[in-house]
Amino acid sequence: MFKEESISVPVEEGETYDVTIQDIARQGDGIARIEGFVVFVPNTSVGDEVQIKVGRVLPKFAFATVVE
Secondary structure, three states: OOOOOOOOOOOOOOOEEEEEOOEEOOOOOEEEEEOOEEEEEOOOOOOOEEEEEEEEEOOOEEEEEEOO
């Protein structure tokens, strides 16, 4: 039997991070990665370098908004 590894989440709700949008999700949101952890960022395009604020963190990904 294998123990399920708990993946450490490298982001926290309410924190800001500087990221580069690397991809676009099927729904059209930009995708950034922080230490490999996926963060969805609406209203962004591939190559955008933005500061984001994390709004909601789930076990496998998070949602953030661009800080104006």
